[in-house]
Amino acid sequence: MKKIKILLELIFQRGKMNIYRRILRMALWGSCVTFVVMGGIFLASIFVLQSELQEQNRVLSEKVGDYVEEAVQEEVKDGLTETTVLRARLVQRLLKGCSFSVELLATKLGDILQHGETYLPKNLPVANDEEVADYVPYVYYSPGLIKQGISPKLQQEIAAVSAIENEFKHVSHRYNGSILAASKHGYLIRMDMLDGDEMGGILCYEPLRSNYNYLGKEWYQETVKAGKLIFTEPYMASYGKKCISICAPYYDAEGLAGVVVADVDTDYICQRMQSDEADDSEFSFVMDKEGVVIISPKQEGAFAADGMNKNLRQAENSALAATAERMIAGEKGIALVEADGIEYYLAYAPLPGSEWSLGTVIDTAGITAKGDQAEAAVVADFKQYSMVLRDYFLFIVVGVVILFVMLLYLILKRNVQMAKGFAVPINFLTDGVREIAAGNLQRKLYLKTGDELETLAESFNQMTEELTASMERLAKTTAQKERIETELSVATRIQTGLLPAGQNPFPQRKDFDLAAMMKPAREVGGDFYDFYFLDEHHLAITVADVSDKGVPAALFMVIAKTMLKENLLFAGSPERLGDVFVKTNNSLIRSNKENMFVTVFCGVLDTLSGEFIYVNAGHNPPLIRQSSRYNYLEKAQHPVMGALEDLPYCTERLRLQKGDAIFLYTDGVTEARNEGRKFFGEQRLLRTLSAAGGGADKGLESVYQAVCEFAGEAAPSDDITMLELVYYGSSERMDCHENGEGK
Known part of the structure; x- marks a missing residue:
């Protein structure tokens, strides 16, 4: 101090x-x-x-948190679509394997009846006289046969048919219901696989033992009527479980001898459709061609298979009803729907080999929660880093x-x-x-x-x-970001350059008016339009939508556009437009390693006669203006391109009169959303076009302006592509065009 x-x-x-x-x-x-x-x-x-x-x-x-949240949600939705496709294939393989077993049994029974001397006869337990355990084949005599009596010849046939015992046991691992061979003579060979059911063979017990007349059952009569393998609608089986029966006829030397049946428990199908990691917010269901849910793990609600025949096409929620229509049409995709007061993402895909469709549903709260968790984790990491700093x-x-x-x-x-x-x-x-x-x-x-x-x-x-x-x-980092932005800008210019000029492309032609535009949701997009002459009097127009966005979709777009145009120019005739689609579809599949597909509408106009030949491959139905009124063209049931090989595509045709027009567009127009997540919709598009009037460019401008005003501040979710063709005939344009209604 x-x-x-x-x-x-x-x-x-x-x-x-x-x-x-x-x-x-x-x-x-x-x-x-x-x-x-x-x-x-x-x-x-x-x-x-x-x-x-x-x-x-x-x-x-x-x-970063917002980006991670969006990325996680998109990843979950994309994964949901892929999961649905995989589950559809899984169910298809399950049913196909069962069908193969049934056909194998039918073939074997026919061989036994026609070559019985090569098989050792067997004596199986008789359910009318004794109790039989699970997984043990047995014989059952219907009341009618007992009343009629069993002849020695029929007894010999029953002993020979009993040799099917080993085949029943061999295929039993595929089922958890029953397998049976029902003869037209009134006897059947049956094996029940009811795990956990102490009853064993169900026909050993009353009242079925005395009153089971299978000849009157719907599955027997329908199979006999069809004469081939069939799948029944789900029904409550005699042993108290809901199942689907796979039935096939078998034959002896004289013709139909009976029906082979294998039951597949719908609960077993539900278990195979569900993932071990899935929680209660995610489940899958199967819908038939009428829009009725026939297989579902849910016991109640809109997605329940409760036997009430509730048709999803008539659901109060328009999005759910529209999605059901797309499922019936055999489409694949994902949609936001509402059911039972809950918002779901519904991914759907057709069930191969049937007219059914499989859907996978997940509560939007589950996806949002996963995104929120990811965002919270990122924010927490940054906060921890901030505290360390x-x-x-x-x-x-x-x-x-x-x-x-x-x-x-x-x-x-x-x-x-x-x-x-x-x-x-x-x-x-x-x-x-x-x-x-x-x-x-x-x-x-x-x-x-x-x-x-x-x-x-x-x-x-x-x-x-x-x-x-x-x-x-x-x-x-800044330089790398600028380089990426530059590359995307170049890609945008390149893609724009690949499309023909959409404004007044043929100023010298007075017999028609044409305009087109494409507005990608990102820097580059998967939509495209095209138009070109096959010869002096045949004008081809195309609008297509690739099942993706961004650079991959743009590359696939270039391939599809080039193949379609080259094949059509090579064919040279609009009459071969269907063959051109088949050839282009097969070529796309062979080069489609990313499993993308494209919806395409392509038509060829004869500028002299007004005849318009077209093919619609899964694309949005165009609007036709006839007598100054716009109406939607009936949607063709042709599949999308790039999905399955060797599919047929048939041409349709109509005739345009002077002043008629055809308006083509992609779903980026009708499915544009505003801040309230509502769609622009087909009816609003129809009203907008009807009010626009005039030439092709005016119609496009009116629709695009209406879509932009409707969307407001909402970011575009999909590419917007439109093309309108107004036909004026081979002579000079109509007076209405000269008065300002044309270009």
Whole structure:
């Protein structure tokens, strides 16, 4: 304390003093002022840097969190669609395997009946007389046969047919219901696989033992009527479980001998459709061709298979009803629907080999929760990083303050000579700090004083190196982002260049008017339009929509557009348009490794006669203006291109009169959403076109403006592509065109 008091008196002393005191006072004042200035600059820089980094960290965490949330939700929805397709294939393989077993049994029974001498007869338990366990084949005599009596010849046939026992056991692993061979003579061979049911063979017990007349059952009569393998609708089996029966006839030398039946428990199908990782918010169901849910794990609600024959096409929710229509049409996709007061994402895909469709439903709250969890995790990580950064800065500040105090304490103990020598490095540090603060981060502070000033200089050097590295990383990131944006801009220009000019492309032609536009949802899109002449009087027009967005869809678009055009030009005749679609579809499948598909509407107009020949491959139905009224053209049931090989495509045709028009578009128009997530819709499109009137370009401009006004601030969810063709005939344009209704 005494030394400190002396030093303070020396610093604030006035009046005359010896040179020693003056030098010492000057050294003390210089040291104190230098440390205060240097510390102030350093601490201010640290706090400003900390504040800026925390703010950037906060902004970045919000952006990254939002991006991660959207990415997780999109990934879940894409995964839901793929899961639905896989489950549909799984159910198809299950039913196909069962069908193969049934056909195998029918073939075997026919061989036994026609070549019985090659098989050893067997005596099976008779359910009318004794009880039979699970997985044990047995014989049952219907009441009619018992009343009629069993002849020796029929008894011999029953013993021969009983040789099917081994085949029943061989295929039993595929089923958890019953397998039976029902003869037209009134006897059947049956094996029940009712795991967990202590009853065993169900026909061993009353009332079925005495009253089971299978010849009157619907499955028997329908199979006999069809004369081939059939699937029944789900029904409540005699053993109390809901099942689907797979039935096939078998024959002897005289013709139909009976029906082979295998039951598949619908609960078993539900189990195979469900994923082990799926929770209660996700489940799958099967819908028949009428729109009725026939297989579902739900016991109640809109998606329940409760036997009430509730038709999803008549659901109160329009989105659910529309989705049911698309499922019946054999389409694949995903839609946002509402049922039982809950919003779901419904992914759907056709069940191969049948007229049924499989849907997978997930509560939107589940997807949102997953996105929120991912966002919360990212934000939490950034907050943790912010806390670590704050602690790091606090550690630096405390360390620097401690270091300053120590240096000041040492300086106060130095003599005049050390004070004089200390002035030079202090000034050096001061100048260096100012230069660094001015922006010269390449400046290095090198001191060889062997004390804390050298350590301080090294700390500044380390700080400038870290700041320089951070700025270099930021510059690289910025450059990479600009390069990506440049590449996407080039891709946009390239894609635009691949499409023909949409405004007044044929100014020399007076017999028709044509206009087109394509507005991608991203920098590049999967929609495209095209038009070109096959010869002087045949104009081809095309509008298509690829099942994706972005660069992959754009590449697939180029392939599809090129193949279709080249094949049509090579064919040379609109009459071969269906063959052109078949050839293009097969070519797309062979080069389609990403499993994308494309909906296409392509037509050829004879400008002399007005005949319009077209094919619609799963595309939105166009609008036809006839007698100044727009109406939707009936939707063709042709499949999309790129999905299945060797599919037939048939041409349709109509005749355009003078003044008639055809308007083509993609679902980016009708499915455009506003902030309230409502669709623009087909009816609004019809009203907009009807009110537009005039030439082709005016119709397109009116529709595009209406879509933009409807969407408002909502981001576009899909590409928008439109094309309108107005036919004026082979003579001069109509008077209405001359009065301003044309271009």
